[in-house]
Amino acid sequence: MDYDFKVRTSVERTKVEDLFEYEGRKIGRGTYGHVYKAKRKETFATSDINKLISADQKEYALKQIEGTGLSMSACREIALLRELKHPNVINLQRVFLSHTDRKVWLLFDYAEHDLWHIIKFHRAAKANKKAVYTPKAMVKSLLYQILDGIHYLHSNWILHRDLKPANILVMGEGIERGRVKIADMGFARLFNSPLKPLADLDPVVVTFWYRAPELLLGARHYTKAIDIWAIGCIFAELLTSEPIFHCRQEDIKTSNPYHHDQLDRIFNVMGFPHDKDWEDIKKMPEHPTLLKDFKRNNYQTCSLMKYMDRYKIKADTKAFHLLSKLLMMDPTKRFTSEAAMADPYFQEDPLPTSDVFAGCPIPYPKREFLSDEEQDDKSDSSKQQQQQQQQQQQHASQSGSSNHSHGHHPQHPVQQNNMQGGMHPNYSNHPGHPQQQSHPQQNNSFNQRF
Amino acid sequence: MAGNFWQSSHCQQWLLDPSDLVRERQVDFAVVTEEDYQKLFIFFSNFIQVLGEHLKLKQQVIATATVYFKRFYARNSLKCIDPLLLAPTCILLASKVEEFGVISNNRLITTCQSVVKSKFSYAYPQEFPYRANHILECEFYLLENMDCCLVVYQPYRPLVQFVQDIGQEDLLGLSWKIVNDSLRTDISLLYPPYQIALAAMQMACVVLQKDGKNWFAEIAVDTDKIQEITRQILALYDLYKTYDEKKEIQGLLAKMPKPKSQPSRPPSSAQSQDGIQGTNDQSMGVNN
Numbered sequence: 001m002d003y004d005f006k007v008r009t010s011v012e013r014t015k016v017e018d019l020f021e022y023e024g025r026k027i028g029r030g031t032y033g034h035v036y037k038a039k040r041k042e043t044f045a046t047s048d049i050n051k052l053i054s055a056d057q058k059e060y061a062l063k064q065i066e067g068t069g070l071s072m073s074a075c076r077e078i079a080l081l082r083e084l085k086h087p088n089v090i091n092l093q094r095v096f097l098s099h100t101d102r103k104v105w106l107l108f109d110y111a112e113h114d115l116w117h118i119i120k121f122h123r124a125a126k127a128n129k130k131a132v133y134t135p136k137a138m139v140k141s142l143l144y145q146i147l148d149g150i151h152y153l154h155s156n157w158i159l160h161r162d163l164k165p166a167n168i169l170v171m172g173e174g175i176e177r178g179r180v181k182i183a184d185m186g187f188a189r190l191f192n193s194p195l196k197p198l199a200d201l202d203p204v205v206v207t208f209w210y211r212a213p214e215l216l217l218g219a220r221h222y223t224k225a226i227d228i229w230a231i232g233c234i235f236a237e238l239l240t241s242e243p244i245f246h247c248r249q250e251d252i253k254t255s256n257p258y259h260h261d262q263l264d265r266i267f268n269v270m271g272f273p274h275d276k277d278w279e280d281i282k283k284m285p286e287h288p289t290l291l292k293d294f295k296r297n298n299y300q301t302c303s304l305m306k307y308m309d310r311y312k313i314k315a316d317t318k319a320f321h322l323l324s325k326l327l328m329m330d331p332t333k334r335f336t337s338e339a340a341m342a343d344p345y346f347q348e349d350p351l352p353t354s355d356v357f358a359g360c361p362i363p364y365p366k367r368e369f370l371s372d373e374e375q376d377d378k379s380d381s382s383k384q385q386q387q388q389q390q391q392q393q394q395h396a397s398q399s400g401s402s403n404h405s406h407g408h409h410p411q412h413p414v415q416q417n418n419m420q421g422g423m424h425p426n427y428s429n430h431p432g433h434p435q436q437q438s439h440p441q442q443n444n445s446f447n448q449r450f
Numbered sequence: 451m452a453g454n455f456w457q458s459s460h461c462q463q464w465l466l467d468p469s470d471l472v473r474e475r476q477v478d479f480a481v482v483t484e485e486d487y488q489k490l491f492i493f494f495s496n497f498i499q500v501l502g503e504h505l506k507l508k509q510q511v512i513a514t515a516t517v518y519f520k521r522f523y524a525r526n527s528l529k530c531i532d533p534l535l536l537a538p539t540c541i542l543l544a545s546k547v548e549e550f551g552v553i554s555n556n557r558l559i560t561t562c563q564s565v566v567k568s569k570f571s572y573a574y575p576q577e578f579p580y581r582a583n584h585i586l587e588c589e590f591y592l593l594e595n596m597d598c599c600l601v602v603y604q605p606y607r608p609l610v611q612f613v614q615d616i617g618q619e620d621l622l623g624l625s626w627k628i629v630n631d632s633l634r635t636d637i638s639l640l641y642p643p644y645q646i647a648l649a650a651m652q653m654a655c656v657v658l659q660k661d662g663k664n665w666f667a668e669i670a671v672d673t674d675k676i677q678e679i680t681r682q683i684l685a686l687y688d689l690y691k692t693y694d695e696k697k698e699i700q701g702l703l704a705k706m707p708k709p710k711s712q713p714s715r716p717p718s719s720a721q722s723q724d725g726i727q728g729t730n731d732q733s734m735g736v737n738n
Contacts, residue, residue: 002709005530075546156453400662
């Protein structure tokens with residue numbers, strides 16, 4: 001490589017740290033890397049040092065990709081985001097390549113909210129018996145925009161592969177107020193072993209809650225239907241403020257897609273699928289294991305209707321009808337994004353709005369900065385072990401009183417580590433065991449606020 | 451991604467004007483002739499093709515790597531990065547983008563070494579000189595110079611559709627090969643992939659004496675562009691008639707503008723720097 005070429009390009013290259021202020025402004029971290037809330041630095045025009053160019057006050061999300069160099073997932077992310085343009089898909093503004101430390105930085109518009117924080121806020125309010133005032137159509141507007149964004153991705157043959165509340169961003173005050181932005185496409189991450197095992201990167205938990213049953217039964221390929229299942233899960237969670245397929249998250253280091261507890265949870269809500277409902281279930285790689293591990297009789301009283309009824313979502317509502325189409329066990333019978341967007345639910349009053357907050361005040365707090373010490377604490381391994389021991393003890397006593405068959409797994413330590421916040425899909429303040437959780441005492445969910 | 455070509459970075463940023471190419475290449479044309487330049491690019495396109503085949507990559511990935519290679523030199527002189535280094539870098543980046551599994555650094559370097567030795571020793575009698583760290587460094591420059599535009603649309607997909615549409619499936623083999631050959635020209639920098647596919651198919655019709663006149667008459671396409679593409683591919687075949695790469699390439703590579711790993715400065719000071727480096731190495735050896 002030519003020396004003069006290197007010198008010339010290094011002079012011409014704008015460095016992220018010269019252009020943006022982001023020190024001490026970290027708002028998230030996970031397998032993908034670190035995200036900062038950044039703003040432009042005040043810069044002097046080179047021609048006239050006295051003329052201060054006032055920095056634009058706009059906020060940006062600056063993501064430093066985990067690891068160094070160009071991993072396949074970084075490549076896919078840059079390649080695809082460079083081409084994508086849709087109001088409900090996160091917009092890549094710029095890429096910074098830092099040649100000296102081989103770090104890759106991506107610059108996005110800043111989104112103040114995300115569904116993980118929004119749902120968490122509602123759950124906390126519910127626990128404290130406080131009302132949260134939100135527009136009647138908010139859930140509908142959120143769902144419609146999620147579907148719109150996914151429809152765009154799907155019509156470009158891009159699968160998200162990792163849809164969950166934390167990846168659904170919502171813009172705060174500004175010209176795009178209340179607009180959904182789908183972020184953090186799974187790209188290649190789930191296919192290829194990342195540089196570090198996913199479990200090593202605390203405090204992120206790889207969640208199975210949004211995984212479609214066919215994936216849990218060993219389906220080898222991601223499909224559009226898998227994204228739709230996840231949207232169904234998110235819709236249910238917006239309606240009830242509880243993750244519909246909540247399941248303890250141990251065993252996350254396993255590479256085996258088969259996940260007994262997660263399937264058990266799905267059947268506990270949905271009932272065990274009849275052969276006529278899902279004919280191809282017999283062809284699933286893990287079907288023999290399924291027959292060995294599960295008895296249909298144990299789930300005879302379970303149905304989505306019953307589950308949602310506990311949250312006062314009646315079976316004759318359009319919301320329930322659409323939900324049941326999104327959460328079809330048989331992937332071939334699941335709605336497409338197109339069919340879902342044409343559903344009568346969206347034509348019924350109250351109609352969805354492009355600002356999901358419909359001009360009302362936004363009740364949710366702004367993102368907080370994560371302090372670095374906090375993180376150092378978290379990654380302290382001895383502390384982690386301590387917590388793990390505590391949790392195991394806790395868990396042992398819990399499973400003693402529980403009639404669940406799967407109480408013998410040690411709980412993963414990561415769950416507790418998450419408590420200090422961060423934008424991770426983890427419900428550490430969750431009211432205990434899924435069984436207890438499935439009997440909600442009160443129903444301050446979004447759609448019944450008014 | 452099989453998205454919308456018309457809204458792609460390929461369509462909006464990377465369909466260049468022939469005059470752009472000529473302008474950007476003036477620096478190199480001062481050192482080698484236009485024809486020599488073309489011959490060098492034929493050579494390196496072949497190198498990328500053979501390297502890709504040895505790594506068992508699909509033609510789609512190889513074609514993308516070749517377009518990356520051309521995009522870089524459409525904006526930079528051959529002097530900036532040794533094409534022998536950029537070629538495997540393009541292969542590495544294209545394989546990641548097209549998601550055909552990561553090629554390990556080790557495998558890439560070993561394949562480069564063995565391919566240079568077994569297939570291209572007539573051009574490079576010495577060993578392949580680069581290591582993984584060179585390729586990784588180069589990858590950042592490649593990405594940067596392409597303005598992060600990584601999704602490239604290739605003529606293969608439209609070609610398959612057109613051949614099905616015209617209902618003469620036996621055209622596919624030959625037209626596919628013509629598309630492959632077009633990678634040895636500037637065509638992929640100048641024309642949208644569907645036009646390249648149409649030109650290749652029309653050429654195949656002529657060679658195989660198939661009648662496609664009605665089909666071509668019915669599609670609304672700029673026939674001038676198709677003719678331009680055809681002319682450039684035919685010019686390539688003409689060149690092949692008289693050109694003996696095995697004889698000429700060493701001379702061409704010797705003439706080619708080359709990177710200097712040292713800053714341009716008077717020879718004496720360059721020497722003294724070498725001297726300092728030498729002692730540094732020695733002292734490190736002692737410390738270890």
